[in-house]
Amino acid sequence: MSKQEKQSGQEDSLKNLSVYREFLAEREEILRHKWLESEKVGYDIGLESALIDWIIRHRSGWRRNRRSVRN
Numbered sequence: 001m002s003k004q005e006k007q008s009g010q011e012d013s014l015k016n017l018s019v020y021r022e023f024l025a026e027r028e029e030i031l032r033h034k035w036l037e038s039e040k041v042g043y044d045i046g047l048e049s050a051l052i053d054w055i056i057r058h059r060s061g062w063r064r065n066r067r068s069v070r071n
Helices: 003-015 018-041 047-057 059-070
Strands: none
Touching: 003 018, 018 047, 018 059, 047 059
């Protein structure tokens, strides 16, 4: 098995983990928040600022909503 085939198999395994899927969904929300907030102020607020702001203002509600949708 080549190195590329092994890496591809590992990536496929990772994609099947629910924790990884949750990470990707959360990352998407953070990037959306970054874009929206940057548009409001007229400049790129940066990933770190967007991340901190999203965690403080939106993360708990987002997670609560994700849990209720899955159940």
